[in-house]
Amino acid sequence: MARAVGVTPATVSYALNGLPGVSEELRDQIKAVADEMGFRPSRLAVGLRLGRTNTLGLLLPDVANPFYPELASGVIEGASAEGMQVFVAQVGLDGRDHASAVSALVDSHCEGLLFTAVLPHDIPMLTDLRARGVPFGLINRRIEGLDADWVGIDDFAAARELTSLVLEGRQSVAVFGGPERSSVSAGRAAGARAALAAAGRTPLPDGMVGDLTRESGVERARALFDARGPVDLVVCGNDVIALGVMDVCHERGLAVPDDVAVTGFDDMSFASAGPLRLTTVEVPRHEMGRQAVAGLRRRMLGFTGEPQVVELPYTVRRRNTA
Amino acid sequence: MARAVGVTPATVSYALNGLPGVSEELRDQIKAVADEMGFRPSRLAVGLRLGRTNTLGLLLPDVANPFYPELASGVIEGASAEGMQVFVAQVGLDGRDHASAVSALVDSHCEGLLFTAVLPHDIPMLTDLRARGVPFGLINRRIEGLDADWVGIDDFAAARELTSLVLEGRQSVAVFGGPERSSVSAGRAAGARAALAAAGRTPLPDGMVGDLTRESGVERARALFDARGPVDLVVCGNDVIALGVMDVCHERGLAVPDDVAVTGFDDMSFASAGPLRLTTVEVPRHEMGRQAVAGLRRRMLGFTGEPQVVELPYTVRRRNTA
DNA sequence: CTGAAAGCGCTTACAG
DNA sequence: CTGAAAGCGCTTACAG
Missing domain, CATH: 3.40.50.2300 (Response regulator)
Known part of the structure; x- marks a missing residue:
């Protein structure tokens, strides 16, 4: 590239990087040749040097x-x-x-x-x-x-707000959270509990911790319904878990939300698919x-x-x- | 790093890359020091050199x-x-x-x-x-x-197979494909048409080309139903379009699949959510x-x-x- | 078996 | 305003 114009690589560098020390005329010529040849500085070399x-x-x-x-x-x-x-x-x-x-x-x-x-x-x-x-x-x-x-x-505040909003008339409430050590899952679960506490209630102890997967939602919902029959509300740690819970509602002929209400979290695109229009929190x-x-x-x-x-x-x- | 062991960088390079020309003893020592110091060769320098x-x-x-x-x-x-x-x-x-x-x-x-x-x-x-x-x-x-x-x-074969499978008893059939110039969308649409042709039918001309989005599915389904009333089957270019079509079925009180049958393509995870269990093609x-x-x-x-x-x-x- | 040197493609003080 | 030189961190023929 330098050879093509008949200058040293240094001059090319000065020209292309717009540094002083090269005449406008020469700079323009170098830029033109660079464009024509499709010359682009190696990011590797630049990275190493700089x-x-x-x-x-x-x-x-x-x-x-x-x-x-x-x-x-x-x-x-x-x-x-x-x-x-x-x-x-x-x-x-x-x-x-x-x-x-x-x-x-x-x-x-x-x-x-x-x-x-x-x-x-x-x-x-x-x-x-x-x-x-x-x-x-x-x-x-x-x-x-x-x-x-x-x-x-603020996962805590969001979960508390969501839960309060849907709590009315719901007596037995399960909270299907995510992994115990995830700060996000912990915040969401705590927010849900806080909303319940404000209404003088405590969540069922079932299924509070688990994976953020549909399979986990399915397993926990089955275990919950087996143990306690249909509950009034399941607050889920994310939309995917909620999907699993609704799978089980469907499989057992439970109507959502009349028999069992379900909330998600995240607002994934599929959360409002067809008849399934999940109550959830949109996360940016x-x-x-x-x-x-x-x-x-x-x-x-x-x-x-x-x-x-x-x-x-x-x-x-x-x-x-x- | 080389200095720490008291050898030249060259020797370090030989040792770490397992090249001959350095005694086993020295090699082990160099490797030990490298581990201890957390030395890792710069990918930039290696990339530039090699x-x-x-x-x-x-x-x-x-x-x-x-x-x-x-x-x-x-x-x-x-x-x-x-x-x-x-x-x-x-x-x-x-x-x-x-x-x-x-x-x-x-x-x-x-x-x-x-x-x-x-x-x-x-x-x-x-x-x-x-x-x-x-x-x-x-x-x-x-x-x-x-x-x-x-x-x-083989999108063509897959779409043909899928369409033939669900064609029985369905008279009016729309094919909601993807972008015209996408080879994948073109193959899928052609496969669907081939299945129809084999049954002596042709697809409705409505909505054959469009985006692979839910919104596009919604728009095309609305236009289709407005123009022709409920059709028997909509073959969609992907699951997301199918979602949009089912949104419209739901919005108009049309039962899937009894009033309108719908197929997708791809088998996204949400394709089998709850009551919504999409007939589709699983793509690896x-x-x-x-x-x-x-x-x-x-x-x-x-x-x-x-x-x-x-x-x-x-x-x-x-x-x-x- | 080990060391000194060149070079990958750049940039940037430093002389001229 | 321009050119020669050093150096970023490596690898690899090449001498010793």
Whole structure:
């Protein structure tokens, strides 16, 4: 490329990066030739030289839960708008493989990492990351005892609001939460309990903890109905669990919401499919991704202030399942 | 790192890469120190030196359609199993931004690219890519007139099989396909038509082409029912369209499948939600991703044979909507 | 068996 | 205003 114009690589670099020290005429000529040849600087070489790669890493748990792809979409879109590229790595639902995924990402000189499913046992890995000076942010889940940038919603308040809204006239209430150690699931379950407590009630002890899957919803609903017959209301930790609960209602001939009311959480696209129009909380997944990138970007640019906590607005959607 | 052991970087490189020319004793010592210090070679430097980055790029259209995340999951999993990392880039539904996404990926020295939503107008971009020696593969959609590695299913046969299966007793049949230029949508629509033709029938001309979205399903169903009243069967280009059609059936008090039968395509997880149990075709999305990586990997390793076409098995799932 | 040197493709002080 | 040189962190022929 340099040879084509008859100058040194240095001059090309100056010209293309708009630095002073090269005449306008020559600059234009170099730019023209670069365009013509389709010359583009190697990001590898630039990264190595500058120590800045414009790359970030995103860690996602498995994709059976459509929550994550939409979050990822926000991250990729936000990154792309800033000229950054995104390595996406996949980790187990329980955060298995976090460590190896992280080291692969760090080896590739990601300038920042975004985590979407942290659990308490990830603390050593994260403090190690911090010690190595790699900025990171948490999306959705957070960890008690680890101050870090975080983007999410107030799951407690949202669950309390949703539950209060549908509680009227419902006596026996089950809360089908998610994994015990997930801050998000814990917040949602606590919010539901708080709403019940405000009405002077306590939830049934059945099925409070479990996976955020449809199968888990099915299993827990079967066990619950076997043990207690149809209950009045099942508050679910996410829409997917709610789907499983409604599968069981259907299988046992129970009408939703007349016999059993059901609420979800997240407002996935399928939550309002056909006759099934789930009462749930809309979580701004895409925006969470964008905001997380914005925060990480600031860190990458050297911001060293206090951990930033971004709590986004949610929307309770009352439809026809509760 | 080299200094810590008191040898040159060269010796460290030899030791860590298991090359001959360094005593076992020294090798062990170097490995021990490397582990202790958490030393990991910079992928940037290795990439620059070797011209091999162990990185691939995946281009996805927007994620509203849950088809793609599961495909992406297969790609990421397959790549990870081979020690490769994946840059994920997002392009518009109609392949807008393909060119700029591709050049960003190429700048980052991706050794191969995987496309999931190519259209005929992408041909120049792809031939240019080939001219530059960057291997690529197509998943799901392909393009007539461009020989390239491809992984997918036989959409024509699957749609024909599905349609024949549910055709009995259904007189007026609409086919709600996807975008005209998508090979996948075209194949599915043609398969449905072939099944109809075999029964001596032709589809209604309404709504044959449209987006693969729920909104499009809603709009087309409304227009169809307005024009012709309830039809006997609507064959949809994917599950999401089918969802929209069933929304309209519900809104107009039409029973599925008694008044209107509906079929989908893809078998997304929500396709069998509660009372809604869509008759559809299961597409092995995850496996498509894995196979595409395997094929691309061979190319990256220098395989230059004929374009490889991998047609994966599908499964027709007859449930209760048709 | 080990060390010194060149080079991957850039950028950036530093001389001219 | 332009060119020669060093260096980012590695790997790999090439001498010793």
